[in-house]
Amino acid sequence: MPSKGSVVNKKELEIVKKTLQECRSEIIEKLSDVQSQSKIIETDIAQDLADKAESSYTKEFLLSLSNAEREEFLQIDAALKRITRGEYGLCQSCQKEIGKKRLRHLPWTPLCIDCQEKSESETA
Numbered sequence: 001m002p003s004k005g006s007v008v009n010k011k012e013l014e015i016v017k018k019t020l021q022e023c024r025s026e027i028i029e030k031l032s033d034v035q036s037q038s039k040i041i042e043t044d045i046a047q048d049l050a051d052k053a054e055s056s057y058t059k060e061f062l063l064s065l066s067n068a069e070r071e072e073f074l075q076i077d078a079a080l081k082r083i084t085r086g087e088y089g090l091c092q093s094c095q096k097e098i099g100k101k102r103l104r105h106l107p108w109t110p111l112c113i114d115c116q117e118k119s120e121s122e123t124a
């Protein structure tokens with residue numbers, strides 16, 4: 001039995017972190033393509049954005065994403081923050097451990113399957 005808080009071991013956490021950072025960079029890159037057509041963005045601004053991303057995003061940046069992208073982007077970012085705080089793998093709603101299988105499939109998910117189903121049935 002895993003002890004509390006060890007759903008994801010350190011090595012796995014590193015892999016998850018990398019995956020999340022890659023997903024995030026992809027979104028930022030895609031976005032910088034869009035923005036370079038309309039001006040501002042210089043070559044390394046995507047990296048710059050990524051650096052600043054830990055603390056804040058510009059409104060313009062978030063607005064330029066589609067709803068689905070923005071949702072995913074914010075979830076990815078929140079997951080990275082949870083890794084930093086050592087809370088990764090815990091459901092943000094009920095604080096229980098999120099299943100490993102679920103985390104593999106959706107590494108940025110903030111909710112365990114039960115809470116996800118609950119929230120979906122509420123919005124449906």
Ligand SMILES: [Zn+2]
Pocket residue numbers: 091092093094095096111112113114115116
């Ligand atoms: Zn939950």
